[in-house]
Amino acid sequence: MPMSAAEIEEAILAALPGAKVELTDLAGDNDHWAAKVTAPQFAGLSRVKQHKLVYDALGGRMGGVLHALQVTTVVPT
Amino acid sequence: MSNTPDVHARIADLVSSNDVVLFMKGTPLFPQCGFSARAVAILDHCGIAYESVDVLQDMEIRQGIKTYSDWPTIPQLYVKGEFIGGSDIMTEMFEAGELQQLLAESGVARAE
Numbered sequence: 603m604p605m606s607a608a609e610i611e612e613a614i615l616a617a618l619p620g621a622k623v624e625l626t627d628l629a630g631d632n633d634h635w636a637a638k639v640t641a642p643q644f645a646g647l648s649r650v651k652q653h654k655l656v657y658d659a660l661g662g663r664m665g666g667v668l669h670a671l672q673v674t675t676v677v678p679t
Numbered sequence: 680m681s682n683t684p685d686v687h688a689r690i691a692d693l694v695s696s697n698d699v700v701l702f703m704k705g706t707p708l709f710p711q712c713g714f715s716a717r718a719v720a721i722l723d724h725c726g727i728a729y730e731s732v733d734v735l736q737d738m739e740i741r742q743g744i745k746t747y748s749d750w751p752t753i754p755q756l757y758v759k760g761e762f763i764g765g766s767d768i769m770t771e772m773f774e775a776g777e778l779q780q781l782l783a784e785s786g787v788a789r790a791e
Contacts, residue, residue: 650763664751
């Protein structure tokens with residue numbers, strides 16, 4: 603059962619309080635999302651570590667229930 | 680258990696015996712997934728030689744690579760044995776010119 607925008611945003615905000623999440627449904631099927639996440643927690647982290655924070659927030663659903671999530675991380679300036 | 684240490688040893692061997700390795704779905708000529716296709720396009724654009732591993736042909740590596748790098752998705756790029764990222768990170772780095780710089784600094788071979 604693919605994840606809805608609300609579920610994705612909720613999961614990310616729960617793990618990254620204060621983050622801003624911008625979601626785009628790439629294919630209109632609730633299964634191919636692009637997520638732009640701006641979070642203070644990313645400061646000083648490598649891109650891999652930033653993306654891992656987002657994947658960890660989704661609690662292992664990445665690559666399983668959530669087939670395709672295109673992640674872009676931004677450190678707030 | 681599919682993630683036995685020997686699959687990690689196989690992966691470690693692959694990433695240490697090749698400067699640039701892309702674990703992907705399909706092959707550079709016939710990528711089987713949009714993210715893998717983008718990773719191939721980026722590497723081709725960088726004009727460097729690289730080894731590709733089709734995880735669809737090897738289910739043990741397909742699962743083992745995720746625990747090896749603690750990264751849940753495919754494709755995965757390795758340069759000089761180090762995990763660089765998936766398709767999104769390759770895109771971000773490429774757009775920022777960081778990937779080209781990393782490849783130049785690593786002295787990896789050009790594509791013929």
